[in-house]
Amino acid sequence: xxxxxxxxxxxxxxxxxxxxxxxxxxxxxxxxxxxxxxxxxxxxxxxxxxxxxxxxxxxxxxxxxxxxxxxxxxxxxxxxxxxxxxxxxxxxxxxxxxxxxxxxxxxxxxxxxxxxxxxxxxxxxxxxxxx
Amino acid sequence: xxxxxxxxxxxxxxxxxxxxxxxxxxxxxxxxxxxxxxxxxxxxxxxxxxxxxxxxxxxxxxxxxxxxxxxxxxxxxxxxxxxxxxxxxxxxxxxxxxxxxxxxxxxxxxxxxxxxxxxxxxxxxxxxxxx
DNA sequence: ATTGTTGCAAATATTTTGCATTGTG
DNA sequence: CACAATGCAAAATATTTGCAACAAT
Numbered sequence: 387x388x389x390x391x392x393x394x395x396x397x398x399x400x401x402x403x404x405x406x407x408x409x410x411x412x413x414x415x416x417x418x419x420x421x422x423x424x425x426x427x428x429x430x431x432x433x434x435x436x437x438x439x440x441x442x443x444x445x446x447x448x449x450x451x452x453x454x455x456x457x458x459x460x461x462x463x464x465x466x467x468x469x470x471x472x473x474x475x476x477x478x479x480x481x482x483x484x485x486x487x488x489x490x491x492x493x494x495x496x497x498x499x500x501x502x503x504x505x506x507x508x509x510x511x512x513x514x515x516x517x
Numbered sequence: 518x519x520x521x522x523x524x525x526x527x528x529x530x531x532x533x534x535x536x537x538x539x540x541x542x543x544x545x546x547x548x549x550x551x552x553x554x555x556x557x558x559x560x561x562x563x564x565x566x567x568x569x570x571x572x573x574x575x576x577x578x579x580x581x582x583x584x585x586x587x588x589x590x591x592x593x594x595x596x597x598x599x600x601x602x603x604x605x606x607x608x609x610x611x612x613x614x615x616x617x618x619x620x621x622x623x624x625x626x627x628x629x630x631x632x633x634x635x636x637x638x639x640x641x642x643x644x645x646x647x648x
Numbered sequence: 649a650t651t652g653t654t655g656c657a658a659a660t661a662t663t664t665t666g667c668a669t670t671g672t673g
Numbered sequence: 674c675a676c677a678a679t680g681c682a683a684a685a686t687a688t689t690t691g692c693a694a695c696a697a698t
Contacts, residue, residue: 391672391677412663427680432663434678448581450632452688453662464620466628479620485613489595489635492609497597498637501581504620506629522652522697543688558655563688565653583663584687653696660689670679 395419395426399434403444403458409465409474411453449474449503466504470511477504526550526557530565534575534589540596540605542584580605580634599639601647606639 438444569575
């Protein structure tokens, strides 16, 4: 049922996500794809981003800045949000999945996952004296 | 400047937050206060919730369900979001702030805090067979 | 009397959706 | 040819804001 068909727009959305490490919003993806597809609509971008997320080909990042960001790299990794320049960065860090066990220790339900964002100042903002 | 004045509405918002452990949304607070203030407006509720958050008297919880939830208990504690009944629960668990150090180990910026939500099934949903 | 706060409504802003058309298989 | 995907515009959702009236100090 509802077989998936190829579409150049979806393919372009996916390729764009794989070409950047900036965790773009839908609007940013839209702006980028307008070059190749002048008539592409924001609705199509949203539909394809949601499609990719639902099919495990992208991550939806809701870091609380009012925008949903997307990440084409789906291997487990953590994110850092700079409160100054509002960019999201990937973190290379040891796995912290053990916190799920800590959380489940005194909890009657079933903890399946966690959503985790680190916040602070990125290297550039730190050096430029933001505080 | 801009001295804060007392208002019965703000006081009621704060008292309501302190009377529940349900992490209500603005809409829920609004519905609850309409009993005492039939003419209260949603705008007033939002303004007061934001005021309380900015003054450290409430927490804003953005767990990614599309609503911002509020918590009148500002002592450090973690939250669990049930993906079935969509309620937020407090977790009594050991502190995991050490993850900030793990994250900062290979990072050039300054990690100040983390935003953390656990997800899964709460006790009730687990027992009722949700999956 | 001054000005912070409210209620109301309109405005924002982001994301979703209905529908006629286009394109894939 | 069937129907998935698109482009466009309108709708839906959550939150913010302008402004005149009200209320606290």
